[in-house]
Amino acid sequence: MHATCGAVALRQTGYAAGLKDGIGRDMPHRLVDELLVAAIIEARSSERMALLSRELADTDAELAAFYADLVEAEARHEVLYRDIAIALTDAGYVAERWRALTAHEAAVLAGLPWDARLHSGLIAADATNGTTAEVDVGAGH
Numbered sequence: 001m002h003a004t005c006g007a008v009a010l011r012q013t014g015y016a017a018g019l020k021d022g023i024g025r026d027m028p029h030r031l032v033d034e035l036l037v038a039a040i041i042e043a044r045s046s047e048r049m050a051l052l053s054r055e056l057a058d059t060d061a062e063l064a065a066f067y068a069d070l071v072e073a074e075a076r077h078e079v080l081y082r083d084i085a086i087a088l089t090d091a092g093y094v095a096e097r098w099r100a101l102t103a104h105e106a107a108v109l110a111g112l113p114w115d116a117r118l119h120s121g122l123i124a125a126d127a128t129n130g131t132t133a134e135v136d137v138g139a140g141h
Contacts, residue, residue, distance in 0.1 A: 016041060018108035022101055032085045032094065036101050039081035044105075046074035 019040060023033040053067035085094045 014112055015108065018112070019101070019105055021108075022104035028088060029093075029097075032089055033097060033101065035081045035085040035088075036094070036097055039078045039085070039098075040101060040105055042074045042078040042081065046071050046078060049074060 016037075019037045023037060024030050049067045050071045053064045053071060056064035056067065082094065082098075085097075
């Protein structure tokens, strides 16, 4: 499937679909997993938008402020989804599933091709000079 952004067609990266592959199948734990996957996506969006805001601060203050506002919103959504999951079960189970799903996320990211997107794969090597880059996927977040 493709989404359009102006005149550019963007294909889905597979990030969200890959995360959903780690969701349990039986209720009510499936609902908890769905909420935690949403929280993971919000957490990563918040982290990446914080990076964008920081990098844009000296060149485009207005755009940097826009991303900074989104950072706060995404962080609130992460907490909200996790709080709802805890309300449905218990904090210990949610912590266990968070660890499992963020470990699954790390595997998903490692298997995706890198692209200049908010959610894509890990940078394995810099094609221009052959160096590798370490990327923290937040598995312990």
